[in-house]
Amino acid sequence: MxxxxxxxxxxxxxxxxxxxxxxxxxxxxxxxxxxxxxxxxxxKKNYPAAPILPQRFASDFYLEDEASFEAVHGLEMDFSYLTCENLVIRHSILEKVTMQRTKLIRFEAGNVVFKNCDFSNLEWIGGSFHQVVFENCKLTGCNFAESYLRDCHFKDSLINFGSFSATNLKNVWFENCQLSDGEFFEVTWKHLFLEKNNLENSNWQRTKLAGLDFTSNSFSKIACSMEQLKGLKVDSYQALVIAAGLGLEIVEG
Structure with a gap:
C-alpha cells in the first residue's frame, strides 16, 4: 500500500x-x-507512472489550432466532427467529453486523465501521450497510428477496431479493455502490459512478442508473425489458437 x-x-x-x-x-x-x-x-515495477495533476483547475477548454491548455477540467463537452492542429493539453482532466470522428493533428497530452469520454473514430495520428490515463472511455475505431505513448494506462475502455500500428509504446498498460479487431502491426514497445483484455481477431504481425504475457487475455483468433513468437507467454489453449492461425493442422491423439 x-x-x-x-x-x-x-x-x-x-x-x-x-x-x-x-x-x-x-x-x-x-x-x-x-x-x-x-x-x-x-x-508494480515498470508499470506506467501516474499523472501529476494541479490543485485547482480552470474551466475553459475548446479546440483551436495551436492552443495550449494547462490545469483544465473539461466536463460534458462535444467537439465532434472537428479538425484541430498542434493542440496541447497538460495537467488536466477531461470527463464525459465527446470527440467523434474528430481529427487532432500533431496532438500532445501530458499528465492528463480522460474519464468516461467518447472518442469513437477519433484520429490523433502521430500524437504524443505522456503519463495519460484513459478510464472507461469509448475509443472504438480510434487511430493512434505512429503515435508515441509513454506511461499510459488504458482501463475498462472499449477500443474495438482501434489502431496502434507503428506506435512507440513505453510503460503502457491495457487493463480490462475490449481490443477486438485491434491493429498492433509493427509496434515498437518496452514494458507493455496486457491484463484481462479481449484480444479477439487482433493483429500483432511484425511486432516483437518476446516478453509479452497473453495468459490473462482472451481470444479465439489472433494474427501473429511466426518469426516473432519466441518468448511470448501463452496458455495451452492460446498456443493451439496461434498454431492454427499459422496454418498448422492440430491432430488430437
Whole structure:
C-alpha cells in the first residue's frame, strides 16, 4: 500500500482524496505543491507512472489550432466532427467529453486523465501521450497510428477496431479493455502490459512478442508473425489458437 507523502505546511489543512482508474488522487489545500496522483495499491515495477495533476483547475477548454491548455477540467463537452492542429493539453482532466470522428493533428497530452469520454473514430495520428490515463472511455475505431505513448494506462475502455500500428509504446498498460479487431502491426514497445483484455481477431504481425504475457487475455483468433513468437507467454489453449492461425493442422491423439 502506498502512503500519501505529507506535502502540507505547519498550518491546518483540509485533505481530500478520491479514486480515478485505480489511482488515488490527493488534494492538500493550503499548499502550493502539486498533487501526488498515486495508485491505491502497490506500484508494480515498470508499470506506467501516474499523472501529476494541479490543485485547482480552470474551466475553459475548446479546440483551436495551436492552443495550449494547462490545469483544465473539461466536463460534458462535444467537439465532434472537428479538425484541430498542434493542440496541447497538460495537467488536466477531461470527463464525459465527446470527440467523434474528430481529427487532432500533431496532438500532445501530458499528465492528463480522460474519464468516461467518447472518442469513437477519433484520429490523433502521430500524437504524443505522456503519463495519460484513459478510464472507461469509448475509443472504438480510434487511430493512434505512429503515435508515441509513454506511461499510459488504458482501463475498462472499449477500443474495438482501434489502431496502434507503428506506435512507440513505453510503460503502457491495457487493463480490462475490449481490443477486438485491434491493429498492433509493427509496434515498437518496452514494458507493455496486457491484463484481462479481449484480444479477439487482433493483429500483432511484425511486432516483437518476446516478453509479452497473453495468459490473462482472451481470444479465439489472433494474427501473429511466426518469426516473432519466441518468448511470448501463452496458455495451452492460446498456443493451439496461434498454431492454427499459422496454418498448422492440430491432430488430437
Amino acid at each position: 502506498l502512503l500519501n507523502k505529507k506535502l502540507f505546511l505547519a498550518s491546518p489543512l483540509i485533505k481530500i482524496s478520491y479514486i480515478i482508474g485505480g489511482w488515488r488522487i490527493f488534494f492538500n489545500y493550503g499548499t502550493l505543491e502539486t498533487i501526488k496522483y498515486q495508485r491505491s495499491n502497490e506500484m
